[in-house]
Amino acid sequence: MKKRISNSRSIKEFHHPVLDDIKDRLKKDPTLVQRFKDDFQGTIRDLGIVYGDKEKNKLKRDWQKWVREDLRNKMEGVPKDKIPYYSMVRNGKPISIRVFLTTDGKVRKIQPREDEI
Amino acid sequence: MSATAGYYITAEVHERLINNFLHVAFCSNSLVFSGTYTLPFPDVPESLQEFIEIDYQISFAESPVIDCTYDLNLFMRARIEGKFVLLGGIELDFEVQIRGEINPGYDQDTSRLTIGLIEIALEDIEINDEYHLSPVIIERLNEILEIIISENLLGDYTSIPISPVIISPKLPEMPDDERFRLPILFGNFKVASPETLVVAINLFDNESGDVNALTDYLNDADLGLAVNEAGMHAIYDFWWENTTWNKVITIPNPPDPPYRYDVEIPDNAEQILEILGWVQTAIIGILTAGIYTEESSIDALWIDFQMSIAFEQFDFSFNSDGTISMSTEFTLDLEAVVSMQVTTTDLWLFGAIEGEPETRNLQVFTGRVRDLVVRIDSASVQFYLNEDNRLTVDLRSLDIDLPLDWDMPELILDAIVDFVVGYAVESMPPFVIAPAMFEGELPGTDMTISAGFSSIQVTDEDAAVTASLITSGVETYAAFIANRDTGEVHRRVCEYGRKIKRINREYYCRLEDALAAGYNGCYYCLREYDTG
Numbered sequence: 001m002k003k004r005i006s007n008s009r010s011i012k013e014f015h016h017p018v019l020d021d022i023k024d025r026l027k028k029d030p031t032l033v034q035r036f037k038d039d040f041q042g043t044i045r046d047l048g049i050v051y052g053d054k055e056k057n058k059l060k061r062d063w064q065k066w067v068r069e070d071l072r073n074k075m076e077g078v079p080k081d082k083i084p085y086y087s088m089v090r091n092g093k094p095i096s097i098r099v100f101l102t103t104d105g106k107v108r109k110i111q112p113r114e115d116e117i
Numbered sequence: 118m119s120a121t122a123g124y125y126i127t128a129e130v131h132e133r134l135i136n137n138f139l140h141v142a143f144c145s146n147s148l149v150f151s152g153t154y155t156l157p158f159p160d161v162p163e164s165l166q167e168f169i170e171i172d173y174q175i176s177f178a179e180s181p182v183i184d185c186t187y188d189l190n191l192f193m194r195a196r197i198e199g200k201f202v203l204l205g206g207i208e209l210d211f212e213v214q215i216r217g218e219i220n221p222g223y224d225q226d227t228s229r230l231t232i233g234l235i236e237i238a239l240e241d242i243e244i245n246d247e248y249h250l251s252p253v254i255i256e257r258l259n260e261i262l263e264i265i266i267s268e269n270l271l272g273d274y275t276s277i278p279i280s281p282v283i284i285s286p287k288l289p290e291m292p293d294d295e296r297f298r299l300p301i302l303f304g305n306f307k308v309a310s311p312e313t314l315v316v317a318i319n320l321f322d323n324e325s326g327d328v329n330a331l332t333d334y335l336n337d338a339d340l341g342l343a344v345n346e347a348g349m350h351a352i353y354d355f356w357w358e359n360t361t362w363n364k365v366i367t368i369p370n371p372p373d374p375p376y377r378y379d380v381e382i383p384d385n386a387e388q389i390l391e392i393l394g395w396v397q398t399a400i401i402g403i404l405t406a407g408i409y410t411e412e413s414s415i416d417a418l419w420i421d422f423q424m425s426i427a428f429e430q431f432d433f434s435f436n437s438d439g440t441i442s443m444s445t446e447f448t449l450d451l452e453a454v455v456s457m458q459v460t461t462t463d464l465w466l467f468g469a470i471e472g473e474p475e476t477r478n479l480q481v482f483t484g485r486v487r488d489l490v491v492r493i494d495s496a497s498v499q500f501y502l503n504e505d506n507r508l509t510v511d512l513r514s515l516d517i518d519l520p521l522d523w524d525m526p527e528l529i530l531d532a533i534v535d536f537v538v539g540y541a542v543e544s545m546p547p548f549v550i551a552p553a554m555f556e557g558e559l560p561g562t563d564m565t566i567s568a569g570f571s572s573i574q575v576t577d578e579d580a581a582v583t584a585s586l587i588t589s590g591v592e593t594y595a596a597f598i599a600n601r602d603t604g605e606v607h608r609r610v611c612e613y614g615r616k617i618k619r620i621n622r623e624y625y626c627r628l629e630d631a632l633a634a635g636y637n638g639c640y641y642c643l644r645e646y647d648t649g
Binding site for chain 1: 511512514515516524525531543
């Protein structure tokens, strides 16, 4: 089944000096849209924004870190019995699995109890 | 009450079963003995040699019968018939009724139970004297007959083999070599009840046990087998050390590509999907040209696995409540690459321009572990008799501790657990702790035999299984089938014999009885008795 996911919230909530600077300039001067579209790097240079490889990489790392932290914060609000294995890993425990074997040899996992997580 | 009384293994056999298979042996014509007896006269000239030699052939006139008596002894009753050829050509027929005390034994070459007479009494001797020999000669012949029968039936080589192979020395998944068969030796035996014979089996030079403490656990079943904990350990260690079973599984088999495991994307896991979506966004890398992905559609999610599992031997011990505690561990090498197929719509310049939807494959997680020790504990098991007629245990539940520190979404962890645990449990080596109760074929016949499970009894020191044996008519087994309609007699294996309608069949264990009843030999299978 396909699942559709929007990143609107995350891109709005993520802040970074370079990104915020560009967003501000776009708000103040809508003509910049076309200039960025025609020549992104040239426009960046013309505006005096320092955005080389070093800055790009830092921005990317910060974004990934922010996403990861945001995810973990969000997961904190999820009941542990909904995410038992994730909770065990986050708690530094081995993933404990209770397994039953059916008479035809199939493996059936049993949901861990709250106190086992 | 202990079924093993300190022995590694005990086997119990109902006298009914022994008698059924003695009947098969009788009908298979395997109880015929012949030879030459030389009268003990010294210095007989060569020209008179043939007069001191007595050729004989003896066979059972009917199925011998084993009897476990109420005073707990074991006897065999049989009627024997035969023929003497003496004095160079005189033929004398005779019949003898015998009763003998017997010992069960075990033929290691054939792995078959044997019945050996240890003392014999000739109850009735009848010589058909058509030649009117003198009473003195008849008396001497009786003495010779007694010697011949005693020598034949009491000698080792004439111990009577009982089908089928009971307590098979063959273990599964072992090299095809005598050295890798269980070194079974029969030890003490006891008549445990007026129907049941119990035999202690010595294994790996272990001869401990108290024969007097052995009891009847058969409960009217045909066959029983009990193994104590020490015996199970000895057999399992022997099997584990020598088995050809592959204790290491690798998935996939090199050089095949990694095993693709498709993950179903559930409806009710929004938070998990959020994770995937965000991480995917992080991987795509925003802002290199002022781009970010506004919307993603996950079309498929899968994990490419490469895995190797090295199994260790089970530890097990009996508990006081008759259950078994089992544990083991395996070493895991695992690589999991999580990928998605996504269709994304990118927004340029932070939302100012919307791009065309684009479908692409993304790797979102890669995890690798080496030599990870996975512990299996608290396994609960159930004893049962498997399709190889072997007492074994079935794993019912177990706890697995997988010390994986991959910070991955629950959905992915769940899939990894499914994959690893599923393969590990399904690929576990068998738990070989007992010999097979019997083999499914009856040597020398075209009959097969199977077990109808009767009972399992587990104590704090041993486990005993009993079974009733189901055969294709062992009680009425006959080597010859006569056709009342055509008047012909066939061997049991003759295809024309098999085609006879049941209503027209008459069964004979001995061909001479069928011929005496007026039947003619089949042209194809008994041509020498076909009189046209």
